[in-house]
Every structure is written in structure tokens, then in C-alpha cells.
Amino acid sequence: IFPIQIFRVKEGVNYNPGDPNYDLFRLAMRTSAKRLFPNFSFIDAPFNLQYYRPGKPETEVSYMGCRTRVMGNAYDPGREVSPRRGNLSFTSINLPRIAIEAHGSVRWFFEELERMLDLVYEQLNERFEVIARKKVYNFPFLMGQHVWMGSENLAWDDEVREVLKHGTLTVGFIGLAEALVALRGKHHGESVESQNLGLEIVSFMRAYMDKKTEENHMNYTLIATPAEGLSGRFVRIDRERYGVIPGVTDRDYYTNSFHIPVYFPISAFEKIGLEAPYHALTNAGHITYVEMDGDPLKNLEAFEKIIRYMHDTGVGYGSINHPVDRDPVCGYNGIIGDHCPRCGRSEEGQKFERIRRITGYLVGTIDRFNNAKRAEEKDRIKHAVQGQPC
Numbered sequence: 001i002f003p004i005q006i007f008r009v010k011e012g013v014n015y016n017p018g019d020p021n022y023d024l025f026r027l028a029m030r031t032s033a034k035r036l037f038p039n040f041s042f043i044d045a046p047f048n049l050q051y052y053r054p055g056k057p058e059t060e061v062s063y064m065g066c067r068t069r070v071m072g073n074a075y076d077p078g079r080e081v082s083p084r085r086g087n088l089s090f091t092s093i094n095l096p097r098i099a100i101e102a103h104g105s106v107r108w109f110f111e112e113l114e115r116m117l118d119l120v121y122e123q124l125n126e127r128f129e130v131i132a133r134k135k136v137y138n139f140p141f142l143m144g145q146h147v148w149m150g151s152e153n154l155a156w157d158d159e160v161r162e163v164l165k166h167g168t169l170t171v172g173f174i175g176l177a178e179a180l181v182a183l184r185g186k187h188h189g190e191s192v193e194s195q196n197l198g199l200e201i202v203s204f205m206r207a208y209m210d211k212k213t214e215e216n217h218m219n220y221t222l223i224a225t226p227a228e229g230l231s232g233r234f235v236r237i238d239r240e241r242y243g244v245i246p247g248v249t250d251r252d253y254y255t256n257s258f259h260i261p262v263y264f265p266i267s268a269f270e271k272i273g274l275e276a277p278y279h280a281l282t283n284a285g286h287i288t289y290v291e292m293d294g295d296p297l298k299n300l301e302a303f304e305k306i307i308r309y310m311h312d313t314g315v316g317y318g319s320i321n322h323p324v325d326r327d328p329v330c331g332y333n334g335i336i337g338d339h340c341p342r343c344g345r346s347e348e349g350q351k352f353e354r355i356r357r358i359t360g361y362l363v364g365t366i367d368r369f370n371n372a373k374r375a376e377e378k379d380r381i382k383h384a385v386q387g388q389p390c
Contacts, residue, residue: 001355004065005038009311015044026304032320033296033303034333036357039063039287039319042311047280051080058083063317066226067285074213075165084149087284089127090170091120092225094234095201096254099182100242106183106197110204117171117208121220124169132161165218170284171209172225174234175254176201177261181247188274189260199277202258206281221284224257231256231376253376257286262376268292268306268383276313288315289357292322293382295335321380324355 007028014021028038041063043052048061051071058081061071068087073080093116102109136143136154143160146152150163177187179201180194188195205222212220231253239249255261258278260271268290279286288310296303303320310318325336329350332342336352339345 223284
């Protein structure tokens with residue numbers, strides 16, 4: 001279901017009851033509680049606020065779809081804006097595999113991780129060279145219609161190299177939770193020590209990308225990979241190679257990026273608090289989800305508490321998942337079990353529409369998605385809203 005609508009949240013504009021557009025924030029939450037969109041982009045997160053200039057909407061950080069973010073600009077620091085730029089390429093690193101092969105040695109893990117970062121860095125540069133040699137006429141819309149920043153200064157036969165330097169080259173990662181289990185026996189939702197190690201791992205990757213950015217005056221960034229097909233592909237390969245390792249390769253998927261595993265019982269506020277520090281480290285994109293049970297339209301106060309807690313803990317981009325069902329026969333919208341609450345019919349014949357967020361986008365059925373994504377959706381537990389820290 002396209003497109004993904006995103007509501008930007010900003011103190012002084014719409015976040016607090018006295019703000020001029022607080023009513024729109026309330027309406028956005030009611031809409032999201034009913035239809036899962038919009039997601040929420042938090043301009044006040046320190047890593048977003050640093051670019052914000054009042055009255056200049058181009059300095060408001062924009063997220064694309066399920067998480068991508070392009071903002072900083074080492075190539076042209078005077079044009080650190082969101083429009084007319086993009087991510088050129090990103091390649092993801094399989095963290096669980098490195099952790100399995102480390103056999104508990106954190107030192108070896110970091111040495112191998114750096115080697116992998118070197119490999120991906122070279123691959124990204126090679127890909128950039130392939131694209132950079134293209135001419136304006138190879139991109140008649142993006143360049144010919146001056147969509148890309150700086151393309152208005154190019155002739156039809158010019159190389160696009162310098163214009164593309166406004167874009168980003170990105171490293172991603174998958175399976176931080178499983179990597180921590182392989183290294184320490186527990187993931188970051190279970191152990192403070194594992195959380196500290198997780199932050200050290202992601203900080204190491206971000207520092208590497210920042211170093212390359214400074215050396216080359218180009219935009220090398222780190223993304224929390226959404227892992228659509230990759231979540232199942234990597235674990236399938238690793239299970240064949242290393243066998244079934246409890247907590248690591250024993251499911252049909254690796255956990256996306258830095259997320260707490262979907263099957264781990266934890267409150268919404270605890271999950272947000274644990275994931276929030278990773279947002280500051282993943283400057284190419286990130287998101288935090290929580291799962292609510294039941295119909296959030298009947299508990300908008302809890303819905304707002306979750307969104308406000310995301311804002312207050314420094315989450316850059318977040319959303320709330322909940323079931324949205326529809327009976328196409330009688331038109332009932334809500335939560336449907338085995339029978340429609342309105343007309344009483346079962347799914348024999350025409351099936352109910354069961355809208356779920358699978359890969360960041362909404363789908364009316366999960367039947368067409370890969371086994372890994374179906375398994376991940378099935379394993380999701382609902383997060384309690386109680387227990388908000390003071």
C-alpha cells in the first residue's frame with residue numbers, strides 16, 4: 001500500500017497542547033491508530049535538530065518510506081538539505097556470521113568487522129565509479145529535468161560525477177541481536193552488558209564511515225538495514241554452514257538491524273529506550289516499531305504516550321503496529337477473529353483483508369511474502385504499554 005505518509009513532529013509547531021498545530025498532531029495519531037499510517041518523524045531528535053533552520057523547510061529531515069534518511073553533506077556543507085538528493089547504493093553486513101566465527105572473541109569480531117567494512121567500502125567506491133561515468137542523457141528525468149541537486153548546471157553530454165557526490169554511499173547491517181547472542185549468550189533486550197556491546201559495535205561502524213567521509217569529502221553513511229529478503233537469505237546460508245545454533249540460526253530470519261527480537265517479551269517503553277541510542281548512530285536511516293494489541297482507537301491516550309516517549313528518548317523515526325482487518329463483504333473495519341463481528345460470516349469463500357506492516361509497507365495479505373517474513377510476523381508479540389519510566 002503506497003505511499004507511506006509521514007508526519008513531522010516539532011516542539012513549538014505541533015508537539016505540545018499550546019502549539020498552533022497540536023490539533024493536527026492529534027489527528028495524525030488518530031489516523032495512524034486507525035490505518036497504521038502516518039509514521040512519525042521527530043525533528044527534535046538532536047541528530048535531526050542540528051540541521052533545522054526555522055522558516056527553511058528544506059532543512060527539516062525527511063525520511064523515505066520505511067527508514068532511509070539523507071541529510072549531512074560533506075561534499076558541500078553549505079547544502080545540508082533533504083530535497084534533490086538520494087542514496088546511491090547500500091550494502092549490508094551479516095553480523096551474526098562474524099560473531100559465530102569469532103567463537104566468543106570480541107577482539108577477533110572487531111578485527112573481522114573492520115575487514116568487512118574495508119571490503120564493502122571498496123565495493124561502494126567501485127559502484128560509484130560505474131555510475132559516475134554516466135552522462136546526463138543516461139538519466140533524462142533525474143538529470144535532464146534537473147531533479148538532482150546541481151544537475152541544472154550540466155550539459156546533455158556531461159558526466160554526472162560531481163552531481164552524484166551530493167548523494168550517499170551506505171553500509172548497512174543485519175542481526176545485531178543474534179550476533180550478541182553468539183558473542184555473549186544474550187541479546188541487548190536481555191542484558192545490559194549485551195546492550196553496551198551492541199552500542200560499541202554500531203558505534204565502531206559509524207566511526208569507520210565518518211572517517212571515510214572526512215578522508216574523501218564524500219558522504220559515507222550507516223543505515224539500519226530494513227532486510228526484506230535478506231533476513232531469510234542470510235540465516236538460511238548460515239544454518240547450512242554452521243548448523244542450528246540456539247538464539248542465532250534457529251529461526252527462519254535474522255532480526256532487522258538493531259531491533260530487539262520481535263518474539264522477546266518487553267514493554268513498549270523498554271523497547272523504545274533500548275533502541276533509541278542506535279538512531280543517533282545510524283545517520284542513513286533507522287526506525288523503531290512497537291506492537292499494540294487490540295484497537296488503539298479505543299486507547300488513544302496510550303497511543304500518544306508511546307509517540308511522545310519516542311520523541312523524548314531521541315528516536316528519529318517511529319511507528320506503531322497494530323492489526324487492521326476488513327470484511328470486504330459487509331465493509332466492517334476493525335479486528336476480526338474467526339468471524340466478522342458485524343455480519344457473523346467466516347472466511348469460507350471470500351477471505352478477510354488483514355492489513356499488516358511486513359517490510360515497512362502495508363499489505364493486505366502476507367501470502368505472497370517469503371517464508372522468513374511470514375515467520376517473523378507470526379512471532380511478533382504485543383508490547384505492554386504499562387511501565388513507562390518516570
